[in-house]
Every structure is written in C-alpha cells, then in structure tokens.
Amino acid sequence: MGSTPDPVAARSVVRVRVRFCETDLMGIVHHGSYPAYLEVARVEWLRRRGVAYGEWASRGLHLAVAEMNLRYRTPARFDDELDVEVVLGLLRAASVRFDYRLVRVGGTDGGALVAEGWTMLACVDGAGTLRRMSPEVSVVLERAEGPAASWIAPGA
Amino acid sequence: MGSTPDPVAARSVVRVRVRFCETDLMGIVHHGSYPAYLEVARVEWLRRRGVAYGEWASRGLHLAVAEMNLRYRTPARFDDELDVEVVLGLLRAASVRFDYRLVRVGGTDGGALVAEGWTMLACVDGAGTLRRMSPEVSVVLERAEGPAASWIAPGA
Amino acid sequence: MGSTPDPVAARSVVRVRVRFCETDLMGIVHHGSYPAYLEVARVEWLRRRGVAYGEWASRGLHLAVAEMNLRYRTPARFDDELDVEVVLGLLRAASVRFDYRLVRVGGTDGGALVAEGWTMLACVDGAGTLRRMSPEVSVVLERAEGPAASWIAPGA
Amino acid sequence: MGSTPDPVAARSVVRVRVRFCETDLMGIVHHGSYPAYLEVARVEWLRRRGVAYGEWASRGLHLAVAEMNLRYRTPARFDDELDVEVVLGLLRAASVRFDYRLVRVGGTDGGALVAEGWTMLACVDGAGTLRRMSPEVSVVLERAEGPAASWIAPGA
Numbered sequence: 001m002g003s004t005p006d007p008v009a010a011r012s013v014v015r016v017r018v019r020f021c022e023t024d025l026m027g028i029v030h031h032g033s034y035p036a037y038l039e040v041a042r043v044e045w046l047r048r049r050g051v052a053y054g055e056w057a058s059r060g061l062h063l064a065v066a067e068m069n070l071r072y073r074t075p076a077r078f079d080d081e082l083d084v085e086v087v088l089g090l091l092r093a094a095s096v097r098f099d100y101r102l103v104r105v106g107g108t109d110g111g112a113l114v115a116e117g118w119t120m121l122a123c124v125d126g127a128g129t130l131r132r133m134s135p136e137v138s139v140v141l142e143r144a145e146g147p148a149a150s151w152i153a154p155g156a
Numbered sequence: 157m158g159s160t161p162d163p164v165a166a167r168s169v170v171r172v173r174v175r176f177c178e179t180d181l182m183g184i185v186h187h188g189s190y191p192a193y194l195e196v197a198r199v200e201w202l203r204r205r206g207v208a209y210g211e212w213a214s215r216g217l218h219l220a221v222a223e224m225n226l227r228y229r230t231p232a233r234f235d236d237e238l239d240v241e242v243v244l245g246l247l248r249a250a251s252v253r254f255d256y257r258l259v260r261v262g263g264t265d266g267g268a269l270v271a272e273g274w275t276m277l278a279c280v281d282g283a284g285t286l287r288r289m290s291p292e293v294s295v296v297l298e299r300a301e302g303p304a305a306s307w308i309a310p311g312a
Numbered sequence: 313m314g315s316t317p318d319p320v321a322a323r324s325v326v327r328v329r330v331r332f333c334e335t336d337l338m339g340i341v342h343h344g345s346y347p348a349y350l351e352v353a354r355v356e357w358l359r360r361r362g363v364a365y366g367e368w369a370s371r372g373l374h375l376a377v378a379e380m381n382l383r384y385r386t387p388a389r390f391d392d393e394l395d396v397e398v399v400l401g402l403l404r405a406a407s408v409r410f411d412y413r414l415v416r417v418g419g420t421d422g423g424a425l426v427a428e429g430w431t432m433l434a435c436v437d438g439a440g441t442l443r444r445m446s447p448e449v450s451v452v453l454e455r456a457e458g459p460a461a462s463w464i465a466p467g468a
Numbered sequence: 469m470g471s472t473p474d475p476v477a478a479r480s481v482v483r484v485r486v487r488f489c490e491t492d493l494m495g496i497v498h499h500g501s502y503p504a505y506l507e508v509a510r511v512e513w514l515r516r517r518g519v520a521y522g523e524w525a526s527r528g529l530h531l532a533v534a535e536m537n538l539r540y541r542t543p544a545r546f547d548d549e550l551d552v553e554v555v556l557g558l559l560r561a562a563s564v565r566f567d568y569r570l571v572r573v574g575g576t577d578g579g580a581l582v583a584e585g586w587t588m589l590a591c592v593d594g595a596g597t598l599r600r601m602s603p604e605v606s607v608v609l610e611r612a613e614g615p616a617a618s619w620i621a622p623g624a
Contacts, residue, residue: 010555020350020355020365021500024416025546028284031221032191032489039188043332043391053332054391057181064228065187071223075284078493079366121441128231130182144301176511176521177344177504179337181390187332192489199488209488210547234337235511235522251543336526340596343533344507347500369493377499379539384532387596440496440543 003093009144010088012048014041015105016078018043028075034115035068038100041084042078045098060126066095070117074109081105082114091141093132096120105122158248163301166244168204170197171261174236184231190271191224194256196277197240201254205299216282216294222251226273230265238270239260247297249288251278314404319437319457322400324360326353327417328393330392346427347380350412352398354431357410372438373449378407382429384423393417394426403453405444407434477612479555480516483573486548496543502583503536506568509552510587513566519613528594528610529605534563538585542577548584549573553561559609561600563590 022033042063043053056062076082083103090097098121100115123133133141198219199209212218232238239259246253254277258270261292279289289297334345354375355365368374388394395415402409410433414426435445444451490501510531511521522529544550551571557567566589570582591601601609 007158015281019348020351023499024488025491025493025495026218026284027493030489032188034197035188035191036331039332048234053389054389058391062182064182067225067227069223069225076364077363078369104279109472126181175504176336176507177342180332181335181337183337186333192487195488208547210472210545213546234525235520294455338530338532338596344500344503344534347503353498374494376494377540379537380499381535381537383535440494 002095005088005091005142006144007087007136009142010077011021012041012045012086014044014084014086015119016040016082016084017128018078018082021080026075028077031070031072032073033115034070034102035065037082037084038086038098038117038119040146041072041086041100042098045086045088046140048145050146051140056114056137058078061131062124062126063096063121064124065119067120068117069119070115072115073113074104074112076080076102076104080107080114089118090140091138095120095128096141097121101154158246158251161244161247161298162300163243168197168200168242168301170200170240172196172238172240174232174234174238176234179234182231184233185236186230187226190226190258190273192227193222193238193240194224194226194241194242194254194273194275197242197256199225199241201242201244202296204301205296206302207296211255212293217290218280218282219228219252219277220280220284222278223276225275228271229269231262232260232270234263236263236270244297247294250286251276252297253277259272272303284296314407317400317403317454318456319399321454324353324357324398324457326356326396326398328352328394328396330388330390330394332390335390336338341392343382343384346375346382346414346429349394349396349414350382350398350429350431353398353442354410355450357398357400358407358452360457361452362458364451366409368449373443373446374436374438375408375433375442376436378434379432380429380441381431382427384427387423388414388416388426392419392426400453401430403450406442406450407432409433414439420461421431470558470563471611472523473497473556473559474553474612477610480509480513480554480613481484482552482554484508484510484550484552486546486550488546491546494543496545497548498541499538502538502540502570502585503533503561505550505552506538506566506585506587508538509554509568513530513554513556515607516613517608518606518614524605529599529602530589530592530594531564531589532592533587534590535588536585537582537587538583540583541581544570544572544582548582550576557586559606561586562598564609565589 024030046053085101087099089099099118101116104112178188202209241257243255245255255274257272262269323367397413398413401411411430413428416424492498515603562606567586569584572580588618
C-alpha cells in the first residue's frame, strides 16, 4: 500500500560534478561512486522543501536506505556535470521510495542517460527502530520545491 | 537465456573487516560502503579460480557493473567481520550475475544476515564495447575454487 | 628554488558542502574525506584560469600529488558548507605547492578554521615520469581568476 | 616533550590489498585512498596489543587525527599487496604520533617503498575535548605485540 505523490511536486533536479577521486582505472566513474550522487540529490531535495536533513538526524529521525537499485547506462567521466533527477515515487507509513535518473549536461552526447535507479528508505529512530512517519515528516515529503529552490546552488 | 552454474562450484566466501572510514554519523556502516565489499569478494572469487582480475583489466578485458541491487537487513558496525558469500548465479554470452549474502561473524548475533544483493556484470573491452565472453573467460567462470583456495587470505 | 607567485592572483575560494557519506561514527567529517575537498578546489582553481584538468589528463599531462599535509583544527559536520581557500604557494620547474585553508560558512562559529594544509604536486606524463612544466602550463599557473570566475558554480 | 617508545615493541606490520575502487583514471591508487590504509593498520596495531578500538570508541575514548602527512614515492596499483609498517613514534600526555612506511609485497619491484608518512593523534572524549591519556591507554600503547599477533589476519 501507500500513495503515489504528485509527480510534478515530487520532482527536483540537482546538479553534481564528478570528482577525480570518483573515477577508477577504467578511466570512468566507479559504480560505487553513484550512491553518493543519489544521497547528495536526496538531501538537496529535502532542503528545497525546507528541511535540513542534518537537523532531522541530530534529533534521531533518519531516512535509512533499506534497498538500492542502480542501472548503469553510459559511463560518466571525470569533471562531467550530471543532472540528478529525483522523484519521490512512493510514500508509505514508514518508508518512501525515491526514483533517480542521472543525465549528462553538455558534451557531445549532452542529455545522455548515464544511470537510473531507486532507493527505498525506512523511517527509523536513533536506535534503528522502524517508526511511522510523523505528520511533520509527511507534510514535508508531499511539498513541492519552494519558489526560490531553483536558485539554490547545492554546492554538493 | 543463459545457464545456471553449479551452485557448489560457483560459491566462495570471502571475509572482510569493516573500516572506521566506512561508517557514518548514524554509527553504522554507510550503505555506500557495501559496493566495495561486493567488489573485493568478486575479485577474490576470481583469484581462487586462478585469475588475477588486474591482469584481465590490463589486457582490456573488463567485467563492468551494469546493474546493482542491495537490500540492507541489519546494520554492520565498525570492526565487524563480515563473510561475503559470492555465488555466480547466471552465465550468459556477454554478461554474468553474481549473488551475495553478507553475514556477520561472531558477536551476540553472529550469523545475522547483514545485507544481500546481486550485480549484473557486462563483459566489455577497453573502449567499453560489449563483447561475448571468450572461452578463456567462460572456463574460469565455470571453475570451482582451487584446492588451496581456503588457505588464501584475501587481505581485502 | 622556484618562484613565489603573486598571492592575489594565485588565490581562489571554492565552496563545497559536506556529504553524509563523508562523516564517520564520531558524528563528524572523517579525516580521510578532506583530500577530496582539496582536490575539488584545485580542479576548480584551474577551471577559473581557463583549464579543464580532465583535458590535460586525457593528453597525459598530470599534476600528481607527491606530498600532502593536513592539520585538523575544528570538526566539520554533515551538510556544513566549507570555503576552501586555495593559494598557489610555490612554482618550480616540475612541481608546484598549493596551500589550503578550509573555513566554515555560517553557523554559530561561522568563519571558524576547520583545517589547513598543503599539497606538493609533481608534473608527470602518462607513464608517471617527471616532466618540466611546458610554457603552456606555467602560463596558466601564473594566471589570475578570469572576470567571470566568481559566477561559476563549482557544483563540486 | 613526550617519550620515544621502544622501537621494537612499538612496531607492527599489517598487510592490505588494494581495492579496485581505490584506483583512479591515472590507473594507480588515488592519493586519497591512503589515509584508509594507515587507519586500518593503526586499528590492527591496537588489536595486536589487546585493544578493540571500537570498544574504546563506544566508551567515548577516541584517538582523533589532528595532523597527517603523506609522501608518495612510487605508485601502487590495483590488487597490489602492501605491507604497512606502523611504529608508535612519540607518546605524549594527550597525543601520540604514529609513523608509517608502505612497501609493496612481491612483483618485479617487491620491497619498493610506495609511501611513507605520519599521523598525530589527539586523545579526545565523545564531545571532542582533549583529554590526558588514562593509565589504561598508556599501558596499551607501550605494549609489544602479543605472542599470537603474527597469526591474526587483519582481514582489513
């Protein structure tokens, strides 16, 4: 069960740039570097809806990754800029699913789909125990980006 | 299509120990640290079948991660020893799937399932182009651990 | 031997934001996360002087870290914004030294010095052999930020 | 001030193996991967003297890195085995210095010095406040490896 959020309100696009240390000897971004991109985008998704995730975490309110799926489509390379599209895809009593598409910005194949995936997150307290989401949390997750959101540089 | 390898021959167990830097502010292992555990175990799986993966890579023969799935069951913590069970689950013309189960060694819940998942790997050349597996590669992937395998410390 | 660059031209400030995965179980940024911040800032320092470091690297021209020193002054925490001040401190025939100061942006102790350090970089070719810097490289390293530099979001 | 520990008792050698994800597009180990090797070796150094560092950390007793220096001598590559020699070099009231040498095992240049460096660690409590080392800690730091130490696989 659970509800499917409004896809327009539920969407944000967060830009990241590939770091040198995120590449491997194949000359491309290592597959293990992508969870950080999803995480950066997720944290920024919350910020644009008025929430500093660190403030939640310091109060013992965590959205812990319970499952992660990533499909790698085209290699990303050092210094590429990637637009990470984050969409809240499913909202349940104690968990949420975020869906992601990573698209290259610029370059000869600008707009190429680099990777896509999703993460299922469980709402847990400081001891790791599953908790139903409080109304405070649900309200944030159903919110659209604030009006100034597109101006906020994630710096991520 | 593809064949299902013999589950006994296709299985190895590789022990890793959690590093301090792999934890996060929740006090547990960060979900993004697990791809490295799978990778270490996969490289060791090959070594126990006589292959130094670095030697393959230097000849432009790569098993690139095309898709990854991870389900987190119970948190792992700093200094935990984890047994990563790796099983070659599917063998196709140009790709393979490895399945993983990470189990805690020792502790009060020794044997607890920490995480499980799978990776689909594509056989690609140095330019990233998909290649059918050569007989050399297929033979290795169908091999069981060598007799000395259990004595080899992965040091991973 | 070597020359000391003009300290005004040689300076850039690059903002980064701490990622969740860069923290550890002490609840602060892990000391091993800082080399990435220095690297991001160094790459952006070059970009603001007209150079895409990836383009250099693809031509086999590398500035490889030969020595690194980091002094940790005050912990940084998840989601902190840090201004990384990068100054080219020394320019020699085949190596350069960059000096860094990481300062917290905002917060109750905004402006606090989080860490400082330096990296000595050697100019090497694709085979790792030390090379004297070409005039092309020296000219870039003696350049000041371009006029548009302050508008460029590092997205790092 | 401070004392120089007995160099024989103060020394351990811990073997690590380079992971694929620790390399970069230059085809060698990224300089930012080394702090993890030092950390793994330091934790194992303590274990061989009877201490589980995680147990200290869970009691709010931390040896936090206050300064780090690394000199890179020869590139390490994927799957290399490295012997990390750790020597407690200086013992003070509230801090210690560990010295490191990383040497390649085997290969055509087996025994080659890959990197060397040191870390200054401060003894702090859970709030990050500097604390004099308790006698319990000092005793451990002055201890030699236990008799069984050489049999313990770090698994790191």
